[in-house]
Amino acid sequence: MEVVSSSHSCLAFHRTPSSIWRFGGNGLGPGHAKLTRPRRSAILCVGGSGTASNPADSGKVHVNHGFYVSDIDAALQGIPKKAGEIEKMIIPGLPEGPESSLISTGFWEWKPKLTVYYEQSGSQNSKAPSVLFLPGFGVGTFHFEKQLKDLGRDYKVWTMDFLGQGMSLPCEDPAPKNTIGDSADDDAFWGFGQELQPWAEELVYSIDLWRDQVQHFIEEVIGEPVYIVGNSLGGFVALYLAASCPHLVKGVTLLNATPFWGFLPNPARSPRLSKIFPWAGTFPLPSFVRKLTETVWQKISDPRSIRGILKQVYADHSTNVDNVFSRIMETTQHPAAAASFASIMCAPKGQISFEEALSRCQMQGTPISLMYGREDPWVGPIWGIKVKQQVPESPYYEISPAGHCPHDEVPEVVNYLLRGWLKNVESEGSIEIPFLEEPSYAEDGVSRELEFVRGGSKKSVRVRLFGSKMSLWGQISSFFNSGLSNRRVISR
Numbered sequence: 408m409e410v411v412s413s414s415h416s417c418l419a420f421h422r423t424p425s426s427i428w429r430f431g432g433n434g435l436g437p438g439h440a441k442l443t444r445p446r447r448s449a450i451l452c453v454g455g456s457g458t459a460s461n462p463a464d465s466g467k468v469h470v471n472h473g474f475y476v477s478d479i480d481a482a483l484q485g486i487p488k489k490a491g492e493i494e495k496m497i498i499p500g501l502p503e504g505p506e507s508s509l510i511s512t513g514f515w516e517w518k519p520k521l522t523v524y525y526e527q528s529g530s531q532n533s534k535a536p537s538v539l540f541l542p543g544f545g546v547g548t549f550h551f552e553k554q555l556k557d558l559g560r561d562y563k564v565w566t567m568d569f570l571g572q573g574m575s576l577p578c579e580d581p582a583p584k585n586t587i588g589d590s591a592d593d594d595a596f597w598g599f600g601q602e603l604q605p606w607a608e609e610l611v612y613s614i615d616l617w618r619d620q621v622q623h624f625i626e627e628v629i630g631e632p633v634y635i636v637g638n639s640l641g642g643f644v645a646l647y648l649a650a651s652c653p654h655l656v657k658g659v660t661l662l663n664a665t666p667f668w669g670f671l672p673n674p675a676r677s678p679r680l681s682k683i684f685p686w687a688g689t690f691p692l693p694s695f696v697r698k699l700t701e702t703v704w705q706k707i708s709d710p711r712s713i714r715g716i717l718k719q720v721y722a723d724h725s726t727n728v729d730n731v732f733s734r735i736m737e738t739t740q741h742p743a744a745a746a747s748f749a750s751i752m753c754a755p756k757g758q759i760s761f762e763e764a765l766s767r768c769q770m771q772g773t774p775i776s777l778m779y780g781r782e783d784p785w786v787g788p789i790w791g792i793k794v795k796q797q798v799p800e801s802p803y804y805e806i807s808p809a810g811h812c813p814h815d816e817v818p819e820v821v822n823y824l825l826r827g828w829l830k831n832v833e834s835e836g837s838i839e840i841p842f843l844e845e846p847s848y849a850e851d852g853v854s855r856e857l858e859f860v861r862g863g864s865k866k867s868v869r870v871r872l873f874g875s876k877m878s879l880w881g882q883i884s885s886f887f888n889s890g891l892s893n894r895r896v897i898s899r
Contacts, residue, residue: 493869495856498823501557508559510552515628517570517620520606524548524574525567525628528559536657536833537633540566541621541641543665543812544751547573549734550638553818554825561826565629569644570620571612571747573738580743581607582691596701598746601691611688612747613754614640614668618647625655634829638662638814639786643761650759650767658774658832660825661794663786663811669756676758688754692746700749707748708739720811722782731815765797775801776828776840778821780809792873799875802828802840807869819859820868842872850876
């Protein structure tokens with residue numbers, strides 16, 4: 408395992424414009440951008456080996472990467488064909504065994520006693536873009552294992568645990584017990600005492616801390632601008648960083664991104680209002696917070712509660728979540744987990760909101776793509792639709808059946824769409840975004856049935872690309888009209 412020490416030096420980056428959008432000189436600004444793309448001159452290339460490639464895949468195809476189909480299906484891979492009322496496409500499955508990209512691990516010491524755990528894949532792809540995956544609340548690097556093993560074959564892929572979560576929890580007690588009055592029950596919990604350690608004096612597990620963490624990780628470890636893909640909380644952090652440091656971010660993909668985080672006012676933004684609240688996530692924890700945390704933590708760290716949450720957020724209950732469950736349980740056993748959870752829950756809001764960050768990214772011309780699971784019970788489709796309304800030229804893919812974590816539930820689909828979007832941005836629009844073979848689809852949208860092989864069996868997922876022309880009411884009406892008839896959630 409690699410240990411990397413921080414040099415605390417900032418690299419100067421100069422971003423090469425890579426936006427796929429072309430802004431006309433009509434004085435209307437980025438909100439009225441017009442998408443322009445060249446038409447493709449070829450549809451299918453078949454090699455002598457019997458494999459096929461979509462031109463959007465730059466001549467590369469991975470038919471054998473855990474994906475066994477007939478010769479006819481292989482020849483049609485990635486090419487839409489009619490399946491009832493919508494078009495059907497065959498896409499690759501996940502790579503298996505030696506075909507998977509190897510994953511390496513490391514620890515990066517950002518500040519004294521604040522060490523970040525990270526994983527990377529594809530380091531041999533020296534000339535390929537870097538892609539950084541940011542996890543949601545309560546999970547970590549393990550949630551992107553399927554992306555590192557697959558996308559690491561073509562890109563330099565990174566992911567990390569946010570401070571206060573996963574394997575980025577502190578190695579020492581930030582506030583150890585030092586008085587007789589401390590309860591004996593506190594022995595199992597770090598951060599429940601009153602002897603504050605110097606390194607934890609300003610520690611708050613807030614979204615501002617995570618934004619700074621990601622910024623310095625890109626500068627000091629990755630060493631070049633990146634594409635950021637964020638799920639849930641990770642989506643908010645990705646957008647926040649892109650708005651604050653556009654020179655470090657080449658593009659952002661949101662996977663069911665949470666559109667809000669934190670309840671208390673931010674001290675920098677509302678100094679007077681923030682003074683009303685006696686505690687905002689700092690150490691040591693007040694006595695009433697310690698008592699409340701003990702009660703709440705006992706409930707949420709119970710294995711039955713965690714199983715219930717996973718069943719709620721995964722739409723397809725046939726998905727194997729054993730690894731996710733075991734890794735979450737490992738985190739809950741850490742002595743610093745409970746106090747870190749309390750700090751996270753009571754940390755203030757960020758200095759800018761999700762909507763403000765999105766507006767800044769739009770004005771800066773940051774490419775954005777949206778991939779949302781339709782059956783998400785927490786960040787429902789309405790939130791993805793609202794983002795699409797604010798950045799109408801950004802592609803918005805709605806995946807069904809899929810819940811809050813589409814990258815783990817249907818990684819074949821997310822990886823396929825993400826590859827296509829990355830190639831589109833890197834080529835400055837000369838390679839089509841998936842589903843945009845016809846110019847009209849950019850405005851009117853289109854639906855596809857994506858079929859792939861997993862564990863020797865065929866699976867199908869419906870994906871809808873929303874067009875920029877459709878009104879908010881039209882999108883909401885369409886969702887409710889087709890939701891019940893098209894929903895294919897598997898309960899087992």
